[in-house]
Amino acid sequence: MAKRETPMVDQLESGPWPSFVDDLKRQSDYRHQNPDNINYQIPEDVVDDLLGVLELSYKEKEVHWKHGGIVGVFGYGGGVIGRYCDQPEMFPGVAHFHTMRVNQPNGKYYTTDFLRKICDLWDFRGSGILNMHGSTGDIIFLGTRTEQLEETFYTLTHELDQDLGGSGSNLRTPACCLGESRCEWSCYNTQEACYQLTQEYQDELHRPAFPYKFKFKFDGCPNGCVAAIARADLSVVGTWRDEIQIDQKAVQAYIGGEIPPNGGAHAGRDWGPFDIQKEVLDLCPTNCMWMEDKKLVIDNKECTRCMHCINVMPRALWPGKDKGASVLVGAKAPILDGAQMSTLLVPFISMEEPFDDLKEVIENIWDWWMEEGKNRERLGELMKRQGFQKLLEMTGLRALAQQVEEPRHNPYIFWYQDEVPGGWPVNKGDLQDFRTRHQR
């Protein structure tokens, strides 16, 4: 039995959705009963006290955690978030309640052997409470004491062959969708790209040297299951340059009602028989497809690869064969100057191993941002402050109409001196020359 009364929190045990309260209580019982004879390294009643703090917050409608302070493991500036309770006498079990971020395997596939080791380690050295997973993608170890941080890290690295993730002003743990492992639409191996870049930039991930956080996210296609465009400073989104692949027989099968549209995603309601005109052709944002002699025709050069037709008819249409990715940069949540979505920088980049072109883009951007970025300024904000032209200059890329929704609304062009014949009027001679033509 949990040792504290938590009548308010207990009301979250009702309802059909999995109750975290029930689960925490089960974990509390497990710790007290200790059937596996674990020599707990932090207080046995840590879970009871966590529920107690939560009950207090539910009663008072105010939070009871303090900001972190500086805790971590030797030589790393990230991966650990300090956390203390502001009522340590009432809740000694969670007086220290630090977080560790553990870098997840890409695509979040696990063997149960590894997961059990993770669970055993965290029951032994921490609260046994986890997030599967944190917002950025890490496995989160929730709640331990300062003296257990190095011990946990030692076991992670020595016995589980596993490193921490990022926090603070460094590269945050890169994340990807499940990519080619189980999706027919992925235009490159998102997991491999994510893994190789994670390994390549370990120093940037563990030792904060940036103005602020920096995130990589790898989406395999424009459906964006890992939300790269919205959430990553560097968003890599799979795309293709050639024709959408078509199986005309399967198109007819969709039209004939033999295959449910959209992989059966709409099966819970009667939407009437499938109508290719209404559901695909008319919804195509570029109107680049039509039927001709019972064949689906696509004007591929007008297609912007939004995925709608492919999503609706997954057994008839596929992305092309000439695949790679688009690179967009600068997304962030609202703090400070409002939320930003990533902006298209590179329309197409090859995603062949070892991803050297992508690394070149990244390193050019970092050079600029580390030189010019202010404290706590995200890449997107630096882009706003110094302009897209500066980004092009620093990455050595040409301006392309694809990079904008539309051209500028004002003529306030900052011409470069070397673009204008003769350069700027700088010396006395220019003025004297002007005065030969114009009186004062």
Added chain:
Amino acid sequence: MTFVSSGYDPENPLQDRITDIGNHYYGENLPPVIKKNFGQWLWHEILEPGVLMHKAQSGDEVYTVRCGTPRLASAQYVREICDIADKHCDGHVRWTTRNNVEFMVDSKDKVEPLKQDLNSRKNEKGSYKFPVGGTGAGITNIVHTQGWIHCHTPATDASGTVKVVLDELFEEFQNMRLPAQLRISMACCLNMCGAVHCSDIALLGYHRKPPLVDDEWIDSLCELPLAVAACPTGAIKPKKKEITSERSGEQKEVKSVEINWEKCMFCGNCYTMCPSLPLADAEGDGLVIMAGGKVSNRITKPEFSKVVVAFVPNEPPRWPTLAKTVRQIVEAYSQNANKYERLGDWAARIGWERFFEKCGLEFTHHLIDDFRDPAYYTWRQTTNFKFTNEATKDYHQQKYA
């Protein structure tokens, strides 16, 4: 509780130190059928809510059963997932980007026993442990942040608000009867660890009162310049103040800071840098509801969520106003949008003025953007608008009736 060393020697931290090894290689963890058909998948189909089949060029099929989980999970819960994966899936399992867990099997006859096993596991008080669903045109798990469980700046709880909203919308998790997928996200303050700013519906914790200043302690607990610099809007400035000491009762001058209340947007960044600037407040804190965002490029471009309800009070433990308001929005969307139309695309098509009417939500001045440059681009610069009840009244009626 006796201390057990891992082998780490605090006197000599560099001894045998292993660093910079990164994560496990994903390839080690793949189920055999996934490994064999990697990059060779042909098509997929959702056989029923929560069950997917992917067909490979080789003819192989992989069946996935998806279920919701609380993101906040105990080791015992994860061990139970391991037990299920050992029993049905040869020790393999994966999580999705939205905190669902997926069990994969390599033939159809293994699906039903797995599904039954998952749906039969209940918590003591009756909630599902592993509800099967979260696919297709419905809602899936709500991604969220820490809230009152673990963060220092939250304006609300995350696990609790998510639990009540998912209880409210549980049928939509197990059915695929909405016009398109509906993605709900939750972040417990506007720093948005959860980056909810591009979700069909976003629940966002929000403070409404500026921080208190603990004048007597601030100079000993904080670096004042850091606290000043932490403010994104420049609302904090250094200030010498005359105070009566709580400790000794004496009058004294202290170095402190002053908050310009007009400039404060209640983000809590200063509290992150300085514990002497707390801003949590029972009456001030609550939630904002945003709607109409998405990250997919399908049909229309990715879109930010818009604020549609400026404030919902904190009503723990079950936040009835929050749950009811979200339900209202989902119902209106479900009844009115076209097939394949995401919530934001529906609102844009009918016009946001109509959206408020259909959802039964009040439009208030808080919903008109007044933050810097992007604000202007959200105001209406056309005579093309729709009349709804309030706007049908003429100028005089509006003002004097």
